[in-house]
Amino acid sequence: MVNHGVKLRGLRGPQNSPIAGLSGDAPTILRRLDENPIAGVLADLAKPGLQAIANSLVTQFTDPWRFYQPVHRVFHVALLEAVCDPFGADVDAFQPRLDPLKIDSAGLVLRRYTEDSQGNRLQQQEGWRSLENPANNNTVKLRGWIPLPDSALTQDPQPQRSVTRQFAITGRSANPPEIKTGRLELDRQLSVLQAVEAAYSEQVHPLFVAPPEVCEAIGKTVLYALIPLTSQELSAAENVTSAFGLDFVKSHLSEFLTATLPADIDTDRRDRRRQRPNQDTYEEILRQLSEEFELLKNLSTSRNLVNSLNRFSLFVGSDQRLAGNELKRAAQQLSEGTSPTLPAAWGVIDRATGEAIAQQVKAILDRRITLAIPQLNRFDELDRDYSVRAFIRVKSDDGCPPKLWWSPASNPFTIRRWYENTPVAPVQIALPDLIGTDLSKLTPNVTFAVPAGLFNAIDGMTLDDLLNGKKPSGGGPALDWICGFNIPIITICAFIVLNIFLQLLNFIFFWLPFIKICVPIPRSSSGGNAP
Structure with a gap:
């Protein structure tokens, strides 16, 4: 039976005339400058001796590997061959090609290496993974780069597909077996971990079997895939777990909003500070509170900030006022162009109040950066190290579900920035x-449909008006226009x-x-x- 030994490896060159770069087990990767890279690769594969692809092997170029993006008009293609390996001997005479009809499905995964705090590559890898939620109509949420346990590196990257297909073949209930330890507490925790891991699926890119005439020409079952090096996909996972540390927030706040030092407490009036801000500093505090910390917005975080500020007092004239309410009123005045009244004295902030204010400011900053950068693109960090790995599912002769076979991982590589030089000649525009x-x-x-208001505003605009900051009047006939440009x-x-x-x-x-x-x-x- 075929399942007793299959190997998926990089393309091997002829034994009688070996080619440098066509000897290892990792996926063979080509760098192609063709307008149609797949057609070019398949045509070169069909030529005798595989010499036609030798010059485009990535091993012929820089080390470490740095791959181009499609914007450079350079493409990278992975090649593999599938062989039967019933004896586990790496000898071609005992490794006939795998019958392509035995391949149930195939795919390529692209993974990223984790890094330590100094940016050094670690051995653990991350997969671009989605999370399926059976409790919510099996909705799928793209979670982004999620670390892969060592045990998951060679497991099915699409466990839901595998389980569904397996039990559809056998007719059993589509519930994967759970691992049991015999201890109730450990079994409970283990079942949660298994359920979460089974709900994750890794993004798989198509891996195709080469046309029969190509496979026959070289006597191999060849598979190929275009390596994805750019993507518009955005992760729905929160990419900011703790954007601002509490120490940073305290250093970012004005000293008048942090815990009062003992030396700055008035010895006669213990509820007041010796120092108070001058007018410019006071207005700067108000601007920070309103513009950066959203004091004037009708948000729960803004209200929480006001409440935390209300835990100390400001003294305006003969009145003692809650600081949060007073600072909000003064910030509103400043936003309307009115200079607020400087407090006659500033209240003392104890340690607990200072911590509460910092915590509320931190919550606001974390929320704002989460809104500003809500999602991560798949390849936002091109300087990270990536690798590709391929797999095939091979049909069984005894009616059992297809069995999964993995290739080794490729060498690590990074991805070039879009603005880096390309080996392809530049585009010429006459x-x-x-x-x-x-x-x-x-x-x-080229024509533009211009609405009446925009056309009248542009028509009445002068350079002097723009320099003086004068807004266009927009007066004129209520006619829409079509404007052509050469x-x-x-x-x-x-x-x-x-x-x-x-x-x-x-x-x-x-x-x-x-x-x-x-x-x-x-x-x-x-x-x-x-x-």
Whole structure:
């Protein structure tokens, strides 16, 4: 039976003419510059001896590996071969190719290595995982990069799919067996861990079996996949567990909102401080409270902050007022353009009140940063180390469910930034010639539907109004317009302005030698524009 021994490994070169880079077990990875990389790889595979893919092996390039994004017009393709390995001997004579019809399904996973506090790579890996909630109509929530236990590295990345299919084949209840220890408390905790882990699924990317003619040409069952190095996916997991430490919050607050030092307590009036802020400092405190700490908003966190501030007092004239209410009133005055009255004295803040104020400010800052950065893109941290690993599910001859077989992980790699240089020639954009060209033939080729209010505002706008901060009146006929623009001419204008500013800024940055390169192209003898 096939399940007694299958190996998924990187593509091996011919024994009689070995090729450097086609000998290991890890996935074989190619760097392709083709416009259609998959078609190009399959065509090269069908050529004799696998020599056609030798020059595009990633092992021929930099070490450590740094992969390009698709924006560079460079693609990375993983190649693997599936062989029968009934004797566990790494000898081709005892490892015939696996029948492609035996492959039930296949996939590729991309994983990220964890790091320590110094940014050093650790051995533990993370998977881009989703969490299925059976209690909520099996809704799936993308949780992002979740650490993988060592035991999960070679388990089915889609356990829900595996369990459902397994029990559909056998006709048994689709509930995976639980591990029992015989001790009630341990079994209870273990069942929770198993349920949570079983609800996670890792994102799997397609791994395809090469066409029969390609497999026959090289005598191997070859599988291929385009390695995903960019994504628009956003994690729904909270990426800020404790954005601001309490010590940072205390250092960020004005000294007049933290616990009062014993030396600053008035010896005659123990409820007052010796010092009080001047007018500028007081207004700065109010701005921080209203703009940064949301004191004026109708939020539960804002109300909690007011309540914590009310635990000490401000003295305005002969009145003693709750500080939270008074600071909120003064902040409102300041936001309306009125200078608030400076308190005659500032109350003492004991240690417990100072802790309460800091805790409420921390809650506000944590909430704000969570709203500002609610989700993480899958590849936000390109400098991290990644690896890819492939698997196949192989059908059994005895009617049992398909069995999972994994390849080894690839070498670690990072992903280049979008602005880094690419080995592909730059895109060429032809501009019309201003001299000797009838520009009247270049008619507007893009139109915008402009509503009446916007059109009248633009039509009545002048440079003096903009410099003086004067808002356009917007008066005019209530007519919508369609405005056409000549993109080639606008491109020429933008090109001229760009060159002017590059020359001006070159006096500061001295960047012209590497930011702009112009190479002359001789015209053909016929006098045309073709080189």
